[in-house]
Amino acid sequence: MNRAIASARLRNQRIEGRPAGGGPASLVAALGAVQSQEFDAAKWALGLRMGPGATDAAIERAFADGRILRTHVLRPTWHFVPRDDIRWMLELTAPHVRRTLAGYHRRLGLDAPQTKRAVRIIERALGDDGPLTRQDLRARLARAGIDVDSFRLAFVMLSAELDAVVCSGPRQGRHFTYALLAARAPRARSLPRDEALGRLVRRYFATHGPATVRDFVWWSGLSTADTTRGLRIARARQMPADGHVYWTIGGAPALDFARARATRAIATAHLLPIYDEYLVAYRDRAAVPHSWQPSGSSVTFRHALVLDGQVAGTWRVTKNKTGLAMTITPVRPLSAREQRAVREAAARYERFLGAEVLVC
Numbered sequence: 021m022n023r024a025i026a027s028a029r030l031r032n033q034r035i036e037g038r039p040a041g042g043g044p045a046s047l048v049a050a051l052g053a054v055q056s057q058e059f060d061a062a063k064w065a066l067g068l069r070m071g072p073g074a075t076d077a078a079i080e081r082a083f084a085d086g087r088i089l090r091t092h093v094l095r096p097t098w099h100f101v102p103r104d105d106i107r108w109m110l111e112l113t114a115p116h117v118r119r120t121l122a123g124y125h126r127r128l129g130l131d132a133p134q135t136k137r138a139v140r141i142i143e144r145a146l147g148d149d150g151p152l153t154r155q156d157l158r159a160r161l162a163r164a165g166i167d168v169d170s171f172r173l174a175f176v177m178l179s180a181e182l183d184a185v186v187c188s189g190p191r192q193g194r195h196f197t198y199a200l201l202a203a204r205a206p207r208a209r210s211l212p213r214d215e216a217l218g219r220l221v222r223r224y225f226a227t228h229g230p231a232t233v234r235d236f237v238w239w240s241g242l243s244t245a246d247t248t249r250g251l252r253i254a255r256a257r258q259m260p261a262d263g264h265v266y267w268t269i270g271g272a273p274a275l276d277f278a279r280a281r282a283t284r285a286i287a288t289a290h291l292l293p294i295y296d297e298y299l300v301a302y303r304d305r306a307a308v309p310h311s312w313q314p315s316g317s318s319v320t321f322r323h324a325l326v327l328d329g330q331v332a333g334t335w336r337v338t339k340n341k342t343g344l345a346m347t348i349t350p351v352r353p354l355s356a357r358e359q360r361a362v363r364e365a366a367a368r369y370e371r372f373l374g375a376e377v378l379v380c
Contacts, residue, residue: 021307022307023329024261025230025261025308028230028268029230029231029329032227033051033297034050034069034070035292036288040069043082043087044083045102050226050227052224053093054066054297055099055300055301058293059090061296063083065295072371074372075371075372075374076372076373083188084191086103086205088102088103089101089188091188093110094113095120095239104205104207106184108209108210108211109220110184111216112213112217112220113242117182130172138168146199150197151190151192154170154177158170185201186198186199218254220242221236224239224240225256226268226270228297229266229268230261231266232264232267235304236250237303238303239301251267256268262306264304264307287360289325289326289358289364290325291326291369292326293323322334323335325349327354335347335348337377342378344373344378346379348366348379
């Protein structure tokens with residue numbers, strides 16, 4: 021682990037230091053996009069970066085109002101994206117996502133004419149009666165003679181998202197809906213490709229840096245050539261360390277790697293949700309490992325306990341008869357100082373939910 025890089029990423033992602041201001045939409049815009057297939061966990065990913073006053077309810081309202089939207093962009097998975105940026109971001113990254121999904125379409129027998137017809141039917145249904153749930157739309161397709169199971173419907177909806185026809189609508193209870201992108205984001209506009217590329221590169225390296233070219237290629241789905249060009253457009257700075265070339269953007273001074281290695285860390289604890297940007301936004305694992313010894317089991321698909329920038333265990337919350345219970349599983353005994361930091365992190369999560377959480 022490189023402590024200097026870990027510390028810089030924690031600060032730049034607003035997990036430590038000055039929290040993000042301006043609300044959920046401003047935070048998502050600063051980060052570029054936030055992975056969000058686990059919706060409740062993704063809300064906490066925003067909340068822990070917004071300071072002690074952030075609440076789950078406030079982020080839910082921002083989503084319901086359309087100030088932050090959810091769609092498939094960058095990689096073929098759900099992301100929160102800024103309302104006004106959704107169109108240029110899709111135009112920049114959708115070609116790569118389509119290539120990634122082409123094999124699935126062939127295996128499922130979803131040819132281009134059938135998919136285009138299905139998207140037109142979905143667009144008309146949402147224009148007439150939207151927002152609608154996925155099952156509502158499946159019924160509309162069936163009435164039009166297109167009978168798709170849930171799995172094939174998911175890929176039809178992906179096509180509608182990548183075509184910038186649909187995006188997330190407000191939830192109906194716990195059910196997600198789709199709405200017309202033009203209605204949810206009327207001010208979203210296209211950008212010249214170089215401007216869009218430079219903007220995405222700038223946002224990533226300013227908030228996720230120091231990071232490598234491989235990191236951005238993984239996060240964005242764009243090519244190495246695109247990344248290199250974007251770094252020039254954004255005037256990023258190189259920061260060599262440990263045999264790698266890292267890049268960053270912004271006014272922060274160059275990191276003193278040697279001093280950081282020798283400096284005894286102050287105990288900080290964070291309860292990061294599954295798929296948090298601190299864990300999934302990087303291809304190179306050298307700076308901040310995603311697993312631990314002796315088992316080497318990964319936390320990519322689990323909530324992570326992070327101590328002083330290092331993955332140090334897992335956590336989970338379950339419901340029982342009396343309410344919510346949190347179980348924290350560190351991989352080593354914690355010092356008294358670390359235990360206090362973990363309790364503070366758990367209390368912050370409890371305030372975010374607005375519900376009592378018993379730490380087991």
